[in-house]
Amino acid sequence: xxxxxxxxxxxxxxxxxxxxxxxxxxxxxxxxxxxxxxxxxxxxxxxxxxxxxxxxxxxxxxxxxxxxxxxxxxxxxxxxxxxxxxxxxxxxxxxxxxxxxxxxxxxxxxxxxxxxxxxxxxxxxxxxxxxxxxxxxxxxxxxxxxxxxxxxxxxxxxxxxxxxxxxxxxxxxxxxxxxxxxxxxxxxxxxxxxxx
Numbered sequence: 001x002x003x004x005x006x007x008x009x010x011x012x013x014x015x016x017x018x019x020x021x022x023x024x025x026x027x028x029x030x031x032x033x034x035x036x037x038x039x040x041x042x043x044x045x046x047x048x049x050x051x052x053x054x055x056x057x058x059x060x061x062x063x064x065x066x067x068x069x070x071x072x073x074x075x076x077x078x079x080x081x082x083x084x085x086x087x088x089x090x091x092x093x094x095x096x097x098x099x100x101x102x103x104x105x106x107x108x109x110x111x112x113x114x115x116x117x118x119x120x121x122x123x124x125x126x127x128x129x130x131x132x133x134x135x136x137x138x139x140x141x142x143x144x145x146x147x148x149x150x151x152x153x154x155x156x157x158x159x160x161x162x163x164x165x166x167x168x169x170x171x172x173x174x175x176x177x178x179x180x181x182x183x184x185x186x187x188x189x190x191x192x193x194x195x196x
Contacts, residue, residue: 003061004133008187010054011126014079015119015180017044017086019173041090048083055079062129071129074122081115120179121149127186134190141186148179 055076062068085108092105124145127134134142152175 002191003057004130005187005191007054007057007061008183008191010050011058011075011079011123012051012180012183012187013047013054014051014082015123015176015183017047017082017116019177041086041093044086045083045090048079048086051079052083065129068129072126075119075126078115078118078122082112082119085112085115116176117152119176120145120152123179123183124149130191134186141182141190145179145182148175148182151175152179 058072059069059076062072089105089108089112124142127142127145131142
C-alpha cells in the first residue's frame, strides 16, 4: 500500500476513541466498572499512539513541502494534545487508584472533549494539503468532511455554553466516527498511487 494511504489510515485512528465512551452504561456498573474504565482509556491511548506514529510518517512524507506541513500542523497539534491529555489521565488515575478518576483532573476531561471536537475541522484542513494526490472525487468527500467539521464547531459552541443534554453534543462521537470513516474511504479508494 502507498505510504500516504497507510499514513491516512493511521491518522484515522484518532477519530474513534470518542465512540468507545458511548458503550452501553451496563458496562460501567458492578465489578466490571473499574476494569472497563481503565481499559477504555488505555484503548484511547493506543489509538492515539497509532495516530502519533502516523504523524511522524506524515511529516517525513511532507519534509520537502513547507506549504503542506502548514496545512497539516493544526491536525497534528490536535492529535498530540489528545494523546498527552489521555496519558496524563491514565497515569494520574493509576497512581492515585481513585475511581472513576481523581477530582483534581476533571478539567482534563473538558480539554479532551474540546480537542476531540476540533479533529474534524483540522482534518479537513489537512486534506486540503493533499488535493493534488486525491483524484477527481475528492471534492465530494471534502465537502462532507467540511460539513462534519462545521457540525463539530457548532457542538463546540454548545459545549462551551454548557447547554445540558444538547442533542448536538450527544452526537459528537458519531461525528468523529464518520469523519474517521471518511478518512479511511479517502485513503483506500481516492488517493492516487505515487511512485516509490
